[in-house]
Amino acid sequence: MLDIQKVRTDFPILKREVNGYPLVYLDNAATSQTPQVVIDAIVDYYSNYNANIHRGVHTLSQEATDAYEQARQKIQLHFNAKHAHEIIFTSGTTHGINLVANGFSSLLKKGDEIIVSALEHHSNIVPWQMLCERTGAVLKVIPMNDNGELIMDVYKDLLSNKTKLVFVNHISNALGTINPIQKIIDLAHNKGAAVLIDGAQASPHIKVNLQQLNADFYVASAHKMCGPTGVGILYGKEAWLNKLPPYQGGGEMIAEVTFEKTTYADLPHKFEAGTPNICGGIAFGVAIDYMNNIGFNNIANYENELLKYATEKLLEIEGLKIYGPDVLGAKTSVISFNIEGIHPYDIGSIIDKLGIAVRTGHHCAQPIMDYFKIPGTVRASIAFYNTKEEIDKLVVAVKRAKEMLS
Incomplete structure (x- = not known):
């Protein structure tokens, strides 16, 4: 099992604040963070x-x-x-x-x-x-x-x-x-x-x-x-x-x-x-x-746990739709979602003000977005140094964005 707090100390950037809030970095599918040893x-x-x-x-x-x-x-x-x-x-x-x-x-x-x-x-x-x-x-x-x-x-x-x-x-x-x-x-x-x-x-x-x-x-x-x-x-x-x-x-x-x-x-x-x-x-x-050294089995098991937790919490938000496979084991730690009637860019911009980094847009995969007839999605992508507490902050931030934009 991962000692997640020990792992997080390996990444100096996770100590910083963004807009006065502790950084919650959930854009790992774009670029992962870099440990001190590297x-x-x-x-x-x-x-x-x-x-x-x-x-x-x-x-x-x-x-x-x-x-x-x-x-x-x-x-x-x-x-x-x-x-x-x-x-x-x-x-x-x-x-x-x-x-x-x-x-x-x-x-x-x-x-x-x-x-x-x-x-x-x-x-x-x-x-x-x-x-x-x-x-x-x-x-x-x-x-x-x-x-x-x-x-x-x-x-x-x-x-x-x-x-x-x-x-x-x-x-x-x-x-x-x-x-x-x-x-x-x-x-x-x-x-x-x-x-x-x-x-x-x-x-x-x-x-x-x-x-x-x-x-x-x-x-x-x-x-x-x-x-x-x-x-x-x-x-x-x-x-x-x-x-x-x-x-x-x-x-x-x-x-x-x-x-x-x-x-x-x-x-x-x-x-x-x-x-x-x-x-x-x-x-x-x-x-x-x-x-x-962390171990890829440890990484996979922990990320799947976070993926399951984040999926369940986000789906509690009324009007939120997740795109992609809905069966754990058929996907990795990416949650690509929209809220009905709200542009994904607007959600991403608001939650950034709360220190949360996600990706919005078509993610250089425009044919997928064209298939679903949407302009893009909000993509939260999880790594082994993320925590359930960070997922909770994401959920709170998305709810707040929904309230502001509805």
């Missing part, structure tokens, strides 16, 4: 061994290189990738998706089909639309139902021998829906299609086993996992990464350069052109260690 790692890097990596023979460069590559190995072990060189450091989930989409430009032809789901973040829609424009491939969509779940029977019918790539999120950022990705992956592979899973929302809540899932690509961001912004990972099976062309040209990703011809470096450096976010990669490794 902050210390960032300070330590810039204070003691800030240097470029892989190229220098001097001591600082060697120390930075060792720390960066050790972080890659930590991430490999955490996600259970087969090889460390299958972990590509990126600037985040969006970068990883675009890297794969760019690579498939040379692998698709007119009439090929790729499949996306109706539950996707814009970053897992727009790059594929751009890919279709470049190649003539056809984009097909797995529809959703009124519970915010994918209609799997339609997905089976969409699959064909023309299907080359399927890409879905592991968990919906807007609704918290946990998608049946093992089934999605297996069905796609039966048709010879590759699969990319957007794991940005899953990785803070679930310890992902990539070899068990057998996904061809998986992307995630450090800033959702108690790490810094501006760094993430793309996992790709070795065979696929060798097949894809480099995404960017520059230093580090080359084996040899002449004016007549350039040859590319081996994995992972083939996809890591230029000076990377060295400090970010190192800090990501520290964040992974921190979350594993």
Whole structure:
């Protein structure tokens, strides 16, 4: 079990006030907060061994290189990738998706089909639309139902021998829906299609086993996992990464350069052109260690307890509607809701004055909002450092906003 008060002391930002009230941070699906141990790692890097990596023979460069590559190995072990060189450091989930989409430009032809789901973040829609424009491939969509779940029977019918790539999120950022990705992956592979899973929302809540899932690509961001912004990972099976062309040209990703011809470096450096976010990669490794020390089973159990509590309390408010699955175990700690007759932005603005941070809008998932015919939702997203007392404050604040706006 978590010692929640001890955990909260790890996060210095949780001590601050907003608008004269103690901060209640419930925007974790956008960005999680950062524990002191990760902050210390960032300070330590810039204070003691800030240097470029892989190229220098001097001591600082060697120390930075060792720390960066050790972080890659930590991430490999955490996600259970087969090889460390299958972990590509990126600037985040969006970068990883675009890297794969760019690579498939040379692998698709007119009439090929790729499949996306109706539950996707814009970053897992727009790059594929751009890919279709470049190649003539056809984009097909797995529809959703009124519970915010994918209609799997339609997905089976969409699959064909023309299907080359399927890409879905592991968990919906807007609704918290946990998608049946093992089934999605297996069905796609039966048709010879590759699969990319957007794991940005899953990785803070679930310890992902990539070899068990057998996904061809998986992307995630450090800033959702108690790490810094501006760094993430793309996992790709070795065979696929060798097949894809480099995404960017520059230093580090080359084996040899002449004016007549350039040859590319081996994995992972083939996809890591230029000076990377060295400090970010190192800090990501520290964040992974921190979350594993807390324990992902502990995190899941506690967050589910908070999710159940928050759902019950919020549904006591007359006129409040929660979007997405209503069965615990079918979603993670995201509650996306509206109050009849009130714009979500207005609710978010009022409760911010009471020190409560939530997200309002379409959450970069506009097709979901269009399906429900709403302008957006109020999204309260819970992390393992939140408390029932904070949920109570949220409920009181939402009731107050309703009274003011009705």
